[in-house]
Amino acid sequence: MSSPIYRFPIAVAALIGPLALGCNGPDRPAAASRSSSVPATPAAGTVESGTVASPVVDATAPANVSYADAETAFQQGRYAEAAELFASYTASQPDNPWGHYMYGLSAWKSGAPEQAIEQFDEALRLDPNHRKSLLNSGRVLLETSQPREALSRIERALAIEPLSSETLRLLGRARHELGQVPEAIITYQRAIALDERDAWAMNNLGLIYLQQGRSDEALPPLARAVQLRSNAPVFQNNLGMALERSGHTAAARHAYRAAVESDSTYAKAAASLTRLGGPVNDSVADSAQTVDLAALSGEFQAEIERWRDTTSSDSVVVGEMVRDTVSE
Numbered sequence: 001m002s003s004p005i006y007r008f009p010i011a012v013a014a015l016i017g018p019l020a021l022g023c024n025g026p027d028r029p030a031a032a033s034r035s036s037s038v039p040a041t042p043a044a045g046t047v048e049s050g051t052v053a054s055p056v057v058d059a060t061a062p063a064n065v066s067y068a069d070a071e072t073a074f075q076q077g078r079y080a081e082a083a084e085l086f087a088s089y090t091a092s093q094p095d096n097p098w099g100h101y102m103y104g105l106s107a108w109k110s111g112a113p114e115q116a117i118e119q120f121d122e123a124l125r126l127d128p129n130h131r132k133s134l135l136n137s138g139r140v141l142l143e144t145s146q147p148r149e150a151l152s153r154i155e156r157a158l159a160i161e162p163l164s165s166e167t168l169r170l171l172g173r174a175r176h177e178l179g180q181v182p183e184a185i186i187t188y189q190r191a192i193a194l195d196e197r198d199a200w201a202m203n204n205l206g207l208i209y210l211q212q213g214r215s216d217e218a219l220p221p222l223a224r225a226v227q228l229r230s231n232a233p234v235f236q237n238n239l240g241m242a243l244e245r246s247g248h249t250a251a252a253r254h255a256y257r258a259a260v261e262s263d264s265t266y267a268k269a270a271a272s273l274t275r276l277g278g279p280v281n282d283s284v285a286d287s288a289q290t291v292d293l294a295a296l297s298g299e300f301q302a303e304i305e306r307w308r309d310t311t312s313s314d315s316v317v318v319g320e321m322v323r324d325t326v327s328e
Contacts, residue, residue: 067099067102070102082106083115089103090119095126096126101132103119104120108140116136151174165195169198171191172191192205193308196301210245216246223300224300237259237268237272240256240272241272256270256273256276257273
C-alpha cells in the first residue's frame, strides 16, 4: 500500500536543474477556501496558509506610526488597518525592507494581491536576499494563477536556504500547478524527508495521489497528516476522500464528520457526509472501522526514513547544485 520510493541523488538534482529555465515565486495567509485538490490558487483549502514571522523592530515613524503599532493591528487580524499603518510607516521609513514586507503581507490578507507584490518587490529591491519576501510573493503569484512567475522566486529562496522544507513544499506546489507531477511528488517527498512533521506537504502529496486515482497510496500520507493535526478540517476531508475511494465507507464517514466538527461551514465535507448517509456515532464507526489509520501513519513514517537513507549523503551536493543552477 505504500507509494513507490523515489531515488533522490540523481532525481532531485535533475529535478531542480531544469526549473531555473522557468520563471518566478510563494502562499496565501488568508483563510483557505474549501477544495479537495491542489488548485491553481493556494487559497483553495488544500494548500497551506502562509506563516508569518516578522522581526522585532524598534523604530517609530515621525507620523506617530510605529512598526509595533502596525504589527499589532496585523496580529489582531485588522489587515486593512495594518496595511494603512504600514503604508504610513514605509512612507517615513522607506529603507526598512521589513516594513515593506509586512505591508505586503497586510495588503495580501486584506485582498490586494497586486499591492502585495509591489511591496514584496520593494523589500527585495532593498534586500535581494530577503527570503520571506521571495517566499510570500511566490505564494501570491501561485494564488493568482501565475505558477511560472512564482517558480523563479521559490528557486531563489531555495538557493538562499537549500535545505528548507517550507521552500521545497512551495516548489512542489509550483511544479504541480505547472503539470510537472512526477517532479512535484519527488519535491514533496524531499520536503517531508527534511521535516517529518510537515503535515501540509503530506496533505499535498496525498492529493496528487488522489488526482491520479492512487487512493490506496494516498492513505498513508493523509493518515499521518491527520495524526499530526487532527483538528485540520482540510486534512480530515481529504482523508475521507481517500478512504471512500478505497472502499472504506464507514471510516470515510468518520473522517468527514471530524472535518465538519472542526469547521461547521465546511460545505464539501458536509455534502460528502450527507451523501454517505449522514453522521455516524462513535460505536458504529469503531465497529465498522476496517482501516488501521495508526498503522498507515506508522507505515508512512517508515517510508520517510527510507527517503532519508537515500538522500542523507547527497544533501549538501544537491544544495550546491541548486545554487549553481539558479545563479546562471
